[in-house]
Amino acid sequence: MVTGSQYYRPSDVVAAVCVPASLFLFLNLLLLSPPPPSSITTLQDATTNIQTQSPTTTTATTTVRKIGPSINTTGGEGRREDLLLFTPILRCASTSLINLLGLLSKHNNFHMQKRPRRKAELVHIPKVDLQREMVANISKISTPSVVIESAAYINFTVYGKERPIRVSLVRDPVERAVSWYYHARAPYHLVERHAAFPDTILPSRAFLKKDLESCLKSRSDTECRYIPGKEMLGHTVEFFCGHQDFCPIFGDMRALLRAKEVVEREWAVVGVLEEWNNTLHVLHHYIPRFFEGASQLYYEHLHHSKTKTNTNFYKPQVDPKAKEFLKTSFHVEYEFYEFVKQRLHRQYRALNTANDL
Numbered sequence: 001m002v003t004g005s006q007y008y009r010p011s012d013v014v015a016a017v018c019v020p021a022s023l024f025l026f027l028n029l030l031l032l033s034p035p036p037p038s039s040i041t042t043l044q045d046a047t048t049n050i051q052t053q054s055p056t057t058t059t060a061t062t063t064v065r066k067i068g069p070s071i072n073t074t075g076g077e078g079r080r081e082d083l084l085l086f087t088p089i090l091r092c093a094s095t096s097l098i099n100l101l102g103l104l105s106k107h108n109n110f111h112m113q114k115r116p117r118r119k120a121e122l123v124h125i126p127k128v129d130l131q132r133e134m135v136a137n138i139s140k141i142s143t144p145s146v147v148i149e150s151a152a153y154i155n156f157t158v159y160g161k162e163r164p165i166r167v168s169l170v171r172d173p174v175e176r177a178v179s180w181y182y183h184a185r186a187p188y189h190l191v192e193r194h195a196a197f198p199d200t201i202l203p204s205r206a207f208l209k210k211d212l213e214s215c216l217k218s219r220s221d222t223e224c225r226y227i228p229g230k231e232m233l234g235h236t237v238e239f240f241c242g243h244q245d246f247c248p249i250f251g252d253m254r255a256l257l258r259a260k261e262v263v264e265r266e267w268a269v270v271g272v273l274e275e276w277n278n279t280l281h282v283l284h285h286y287i288p289r290f291f292e293g294a295s296q297l298y299y300e301h302l303h304h305s306k307t308k309t310n311t312n313f314y315k316p317q318v319d320p321k322a323k324e325f326l327k328t329s330f331h332v333e334y335e336f337y338e339f340v341k342q343r344l345h346r347q348y349r350a351l352n353t354a355n356d357l
Helices: 010-018 022-032 040-053 094-108 128-139 173-183 187-196 205-209 212-217 236-241 253-266 273-286 294-301 320-327 331-356
Strands: 079-087 145-148 163-170 267-272
Touching: 079 094, 079 128, 094 145, 094 294, 163 236, 163 273, 163 331, 173 212, 173 320, 173 331, 212 320, 236 253, 236 331, 253 267, 253 331, 267 273, 267 331, 273 294, 273 331
Parallel strands: 079 145, 079 163, 163 267
Antiparallel strands: none
16 A cells, blocks of 8 residues: 555554454554663673573684685586575565565566465475475476575585575674564564464464563573574574584584585675665676666665565664674674675675776
């Protein structure tokens, strides 16, 4: 629905007006109101508690290992230049890129494979038979095509198939965690999810009322606890590490080192939300078969639409001290994030250097 120049999701209107249950009306009022004042001083106690739970965990430093010259991995032996595999990572501008690819499919004449909606994203697939089946299904798709699949990295050559061109997006790890926390409480998300899966149990009132600051202060609340050394499906490093036993472990150094190696070898481009313009520029020039005209189409059709970029209207301002507290657990995630940013910068500089020659 469009009112004047403002865009609204149909499910927002349903949540605010038409749903008979008072839950959604209460939710809108709750999330649109300022969060209650809370003292973050007690977060130090929670930090102590986390460190006590995981005393033997080794975390990475924030030093970024220098990488060699960027390699354009969109071509070469054993790689299909007509098949693009986009691995979306929740709350990392995936909706924006999917909508952009939809526009580009008409502009650059390729197919967008429909992605079935799932109750939960399929990320970790430890069973080899399921990996083989997924690789076979992707490999038999008619081309040129874009495939959207949330599963962590699978080596296609192990199963005798040519590798697709791979792209993904990442974002600041703490900002992603905050966005994920409030996305789970957003009215449009709850309504759309319940419409797609009617058997979904609606969240409790206590869950909906809980802000991030309160969650962090509660030592017994595991929802917002990111404990290095514990298995935590869906953290950013896991998507690039793959399906080894250590890949789902949050803050694992083995997972970090493998993720870096896989990115350098397998990913044509890993974009960065905070470097959006540079990301579009690199995508355009490194993968023109699919991304030629990306910047122009994005700013003409998507940039001003909050719905097409999946912006959460209901996410409140978060106390900076809460973010700083979260950051203490994200050393490995930040090292990977800085590594990806450095790689993107190197790719961008390589393009500018080539233009100067």
